[in-house]
Amino acid sequence: MKIEFSGAARHVTGSKHLLHLNGKKILLDCGLFQGRRKQAAKWNAMFPFEAKEIDVLVLSHAHIDHSGAIPLLVKKGFEGPIYCTHATRDLCAVMLRDSAYIQQRDAEYMRESGKDPLAEPLYGIEDADKAIAQFRSVNYDHKFKVSDGAFVTFRDAGHILGSAVEEWEIHDNDTHQDIRFGFTGDLGRKDLPVLKDPVQIENLDFLITESTYGDRLHDEIKDVEDKFAKSLNDAYERNGKIIIPAFAMGRTQEILYMLKKLVLEKKIKPIPIFVDSPLASKASQVFQIHPECYDEELQDLIKEGINPFISGEGVQFTSSVDESKALNKFPGSCVIISASGMCEFGRIRHHLANSVQDDKNLVLIVGFQAENTLGRKLVEGESPVNIFGEPHIVRAETQIYNAFSGHADQKGLLRFSRDAGNLRDVFLVHGESDQQNALARKMKELPNFTEDTGIHIPCPGQTYELTSDKRFVRTNDVNEISMQFVKECEILSEEQ
Numbered sequence: 001m002k003i004e005f006s007g008a009a010r011h012v013t014g015s016k017h018l019l020h021l022n023g024k025k026i027l028l029d030c031g032l033f034q035g036r037r038k039q040a041a042k043w044n045a046m047f048p049f050e051a052k053e054i055d056v057l058v059l060s061h062a063h064i065d066h067s068g069a070i071p072l073l074v075k076k077g078f079e080g081p082i083y084c085t086h087a088t089r090d091l092c093a094v095m096l097r098d099s100a101y102i103q104q105r106d107a108e109y110m111r112e113s114g115k116d117p118l119a120e121p122l123y124g125i126e127d128a129d130k131a132i133a134q135f136r137s138v139n140y141d142h143k144f145k146v147s148d149g150a151f152v153t154f155r156d157a158g159h160i161l162g163s164a165v166e167e168w169e170i171h172d173n174d175t176h177q178d179i180r181f182g183f184t185g186d187l188g189r190k191d192l193p194v195l196k197d198p199v200q201i202e203n204l205d206f207l208i209t210e211s212t213y214g215d216r217l218h219d220e221i222k223d224v225e226d227k228f229a230k231s232l233n234d235a236y237e238r239n240g241k242i243i244i245p246a247f248a249m250g251r252t253q254e255i256l257y258m259l260k261k262l263v264l265e266k267k268i269k270p271i272p273i274f275v276d277s278p279l280a281s282k283a284s285q286v287f288q289i290h291p292e293c294y295d296e297e298l299q300d301l302i303k304e305g306i307n308p309f310i311s312g313e314g315v316q317f318t319s320s321v322d323e324s325k326a327l328n329k330f331p332g333s334c335v336i337i338s339a340s341g342m343c344e345f346g347r348i349r350h351h352l353a354n355s356v357q358d359d360k361n362l363v364l365i366v367g368f369q370a371e372n373t374l375g376r377k378l379v380e381g382e383s384p385v386n387i388f389g390e391p392h393i394v395r396a397e398t399q400i401y402n403a404f405s406g407h408a409d410q411k412g413l414l415r416f417s418r419d420a421g422n423l424r425d426v427f428l429v430h431g432e433s434d435q436q437n438a439l440a441r442k443m444k445e446l447p448n449f450t451e452d453t454g455i456h457i458p459c460p461g462q463t464y465e466l467t468s469d470k471r472f473v474r475t476n477d478v479n480e481i482s483m484q485f486v487k488e489c490e491i492l493s494e495e496q
Contacts, residue, residue: 001172001466005458008430013065024055032068035372048481051076059084060185061163062091071127087162087290089137094282096128158188158198160250187408203421211431214439219403229267240360247341248280260308277339281317284309343374353387361396366404425454
């Protein structure tokens with residue numbers, strides 16, 4: 001058995017991890033890289049492996065940095081099954097088509113504006129539809145066979161609707177080893193609104209874990225409600241617009257839930273709320289048909305006849321482009337929730353272009369912003385920022401709320417690793433180097449980690465092989481396409 005790290009290695013986006021097992025190639029996630037637009041376009045257009053050679057894809061959840069490249073994989077010849085949970089399938093059915101539509105529109109704009117006469121989308125809606133037909137959804141807590149010698153059970157990750165921690169039971173024919181192997185996908189947090197808490201998996205030999213917030217702790221969500229309410233009320237009093245970039249799947253619904261809660265508790269005035277994302281509107285409809293993922297508090301609220309995911313009672317879901325444009329001329333204060341969450345695609349860029357230069361307005365950042373994204377530049381206080389190729393002076397107030405993050409923080413990641421069993425090797429992915437190095441140092445102090453426990457921070461293109469003594473060691477195999485990505489992104493290549 002070998003594990004080849006093809007994406008989200010020393011980087012947060014573009015998750016792709018390739019298992020070579022018993023003569024088969026099994027891909028864990030297939031996401032889009034997000035960052036500098038030209039660089040992202042280049043690296044998203046290629047894979048460091050032959051799509052036709054992939055036998056199976058196992059998908060942890062529907063976020064675009066984990067699933068957004070699936071239609072391209074299919075377009076390039078992948079014909080195998082795509083295993084995921086039922087809610088992930090339903091979210092991807094709307095998300096992948098939306099991704100294709102946005103790419104087509106962006107390519108048209110770049111061609112017609114003369115900024116890139118040769119611009120083409122990565123894939124079209126027909127590719128997304130073909131990919132969706134290859135999905136095979138499975139219940140949580142149901143063990144199923146992926147390929148010869150490999151069985152998987154999805155456990156609730158508590159990250160977004162349908163997200164899964166993967167519990168693998170593997171027999172490796174080459175070493176004759178039986179191993180228990182875990183993959184967190186994106187690990188959620190305890191006590192967040194809307195979703196159930198993440199499920200702990202135990203008695204593992206090996207673990208691939210995300211490390212997005214490996215160097216920091218989140219504020220508790222209950223501790224920021226009053227601060228969040230004050231931010232909204234202050235902007236309302238100065239007649240400003242409140243712009244909230246949010247992932248259409250998960251974060252938008254959490255924010256809607258929080259706003260509904262604050263209104264019910266009379267902590268904020270009933271300010272008009274617009275969800276300006278066709279994908280978020282469709283995702284909210286998917287939320288309504290998967291109550292099995294809700295926590296008890298939300299289930300109780302819905303029993304009382306209060307559903308934060310439907311239009312009405314101060315919330316309006318916009319659909320057409322004309323409705324979206326009309327928000328720029330909305331008289332008075334309002335909340336505009338729009339995608340994408342990192343401000344790289346979709347309608348949020350138009351709202352930021354029309355809002356950031358006015359000091360009455362407020363931009364609320366409620367999620368992680370990857371390096372080189374527009375969202376990250378706003379977090380770091382850059383001004384001017386380029387939007388649609390034009391500089392915009394940032395005069396609007398910008399506030400950052402990490403408490404809304406759907407990712408486990410350092411404490412949560414350490415707790416999950418501590419309770420996962422007597423781990424022999426751990427691989428840290430889906431994080432930047434500073435976060436991963438900090439998490440690795442803390443892991444060494446865990447009671448279930450010994451001097452022999454391997455803590456690996458792989459680079460793209462590196463491969464690790466299972467040995468006869470039940471350990472993973474790095475091979476001399478190097479994927480040249482992935483290594484070129486390393487050079488261009490200036491990611492350190494040495495082992496930490």
